[in-house]
Amino acid sequence: MHIPLLILSHRPVQIIRPLHRYFSISTSTMATKSKVQSLPSAAPPLKLYATVKDFRDHRRALLKQSTNVGFIPTMGALHAGHLSLMRRAAHECEAVVVSIFVNPAQFAPTEDLDVYPRTLEADITAIENLNQELEKSDAKGRVESLFVPTVSEMYPSGIPQVEAEQRGAFVTVQPLASKLEGITRPHFFRGVATICTKLFNIVQPDRAYFGQKDVQQSVVLKRMVKDLHMSLEIQVCDTGREKDGLAMSSRNVYLGVKRRKVAPVLYKTLRAVEKAYWAQVDKGAKKVRTSSVLEAGLNVLDGAMGSDGVNWELEYLSLADPVELEELSEIDVREGAILSAALKMLPTSSEEAPVRLIDNIILKAAADAK
Numbered sequence: 001m002h003i004p005l006l007i008l009s010h011r012p013v014q015i016i017r018p019l020h021r022y023f024s025i026s027t028s029t030m031a032t033k034s035k036v037q038s039l040p041s042a043a044p045p046l047k048l049y050a051t052v053k054d055f056r057d058h059r060r061a062l063l064k065q066s067t068n069v070g071f072i073p074t075m076g077a078l079h080a081g082h083l084s085l086m087r088r089a090a091h092e093c094e095a096v097v098v099s100i101f102v103n104p105a106q107f108a109p110t111e112d113l114d115v116y117p118r119t120l121e122a123d124i125t126a127i128e129n130l131n132q133e134l135e136k137s138d139a140k141g142r143v144e145s146l147f148v149p150t151v152s153e154m155y156p157s158g159i160p161q162v163e164a165e166q167r168g169a170f171v172t173v174q175p176l177a178s179k180l181e182g183i184t185r186p187h188f189f190r191g192v193a194t195i196c197t198k199l200f201n202i203v204q205p206d207r208a209y210f211g212q213k214d215v216q217q218s219v220v221l222k223r224m225v226k227d228l229h230m231s232l233e234i235q236v237c238d239t240g241r242e243k244d245g246l247a248m249s250s251r252n253v254y255l256g257v258k259r260r261k262v263a264p265v266l267y268k269t270l271r272a273v274e275k276a277y278w279a280q281v282d283k284g285a286k287k288v289r290t291s292s293v294l295e296a297g298l299n300v301l302d303g304a305m306g307s308d309g310v311n312w313e314l315e316y317l318s319l320a321d322p323v324e325l326e327e328l329s330e331i332d333v334r335e336g337a338i339l340s341a342a343l344k345m346l347p348t349s350s351e352e353a354p355v356r357l358i359d360n361i362i363l364k365a366a367a368d369a370k
């Protein structure tokens with residue numbers, strides 16, 4: 001066991017240039033009063049709910065009809081990756097519920113909470129268009145409700161950004177939450193596990209769908225559901241990619257032209273490691289030394305560094321076991337591994353701020369993969 005390769009920087013992300021915000025959320029709130037949020041209208045069957053009470057009334061009606069519910073929690077700024085989760089849920093469930101909530105508890109005080117893209121009207125349109133597509137398909141269900149609560153609705157006791165000042169109930173999943181992403185973002189999975197617990201309690205889904213792009217998140221949440229005996233299944237869906245391989249992410253809009261062009265280097269790095277791994281397995285290896293395959297990825301990064309004036313810091317390039325996320329020095333090919341990385345793309349001008357990109361590939365257990 002050893003720590004993730006090359007952890008170079010733990011400085012937090014600071015986004016300088018503010019982006020459009022649909023409605024503002026207080027970032028230092030201790031408020032307990034619910035702000036009234038007026039929601040836009042939406043085309044049937046999509047219904048919008050802003051309060052826990054209203055959503056629960058709706059959920060009770062679904063329960064009476066024994067409707068099977070699939071749930072997709074999001075932070076909005078929807079892209080094709082999010083829509084693919086909804087599409088899959090609609091094929092497997094009679095009713096699909098989506099939530100949009102930019103969760104303060106998963107942002108450190110220095111991170112991009114204030115400027116996180118908020119595009120509610122465009123998000124509603126994207127869901128309506130998806131419903132039209134589903135109408136023409138053999139999907140079982142439609143996205144029939146969107147839950148868009150305010151911060152004070154979700155955190156009735158308030159949610160100061162500084163963790164030491166936070167009061168009330170929070171959920172932690174240790175030690176999974178402290179590895180990989182948790183090294184750079186120690187607050188992150190506590191925030192995610194807490195908000196997902198709240199959302200699962202409110203929505204009461206039969207299944208919740210998450211993207212493999214955030215692979216550690218799905219490992220953490222699966223463990224939380226198991227350990228806390230929550231009554232739902234977690235489904236993990238493939239990562240949606242742009243044509244050049246870049247994993248779709250709401251934060252890609254921060255990249256700007258130059259960094260966007262170079263950003264696929266992250267996926268290319270992972271693919272190089274994957275290729276080196278399978279080359280050894282194909283030759284009959286039963287155990288693969290991780291240093292021998294990570295090298296291939298580091299070579300890709302070294303070769304591309306500085307192109308178009310774009311530079312980065314590699315936060316981690318990791319091969320970890322799929323259950324405990326322990327760093328591996330050797331992969332047992334019958335077990336496989338999670339290959340993941342985070343790159344901090346550095347600004348190319350004074351207008352820009354660093355942007356963290358994450359991505360991963362699952363090296364399946366050899367028997368499954370062949």
Ligand SMILES: Nc1ncnc2c1ncn2[C@@H]1O[C@H](COP(=O)(O)OP(=O)(O)OP(=O)(O)O)[C@@H](O)[C@H]1O
Nearest residue numbers: 074075076081210211213214239240248249250251
């Ligand atoms: N490219 C993608 N393919 C599949 N699922 C995705 C993709 N990107 C995000 N998701 C999933 O969508 C859900 C909501 O994610 P979120 O709203 O944070 O979007 P995001 O694009 O990951 O944003 P961010 O840039 O903040 O990481 C999560 O389960 C996440 O894993």
Ligand SMILES: CC(C)(CO)[C@@H](O)C(=O)[O-]
Nearest residue numbers: 073074075103192195214
């Ligand atoms: C699961 C989630 C919606 C919780 O805020 C968020 O972490 C995300 O979008 O991946």
Ligand code: BAL
Nearest residue numbers: 075106107188214217
């Ligand atoms: N999809 C991960 C959400 C976050 O980075 O806050």
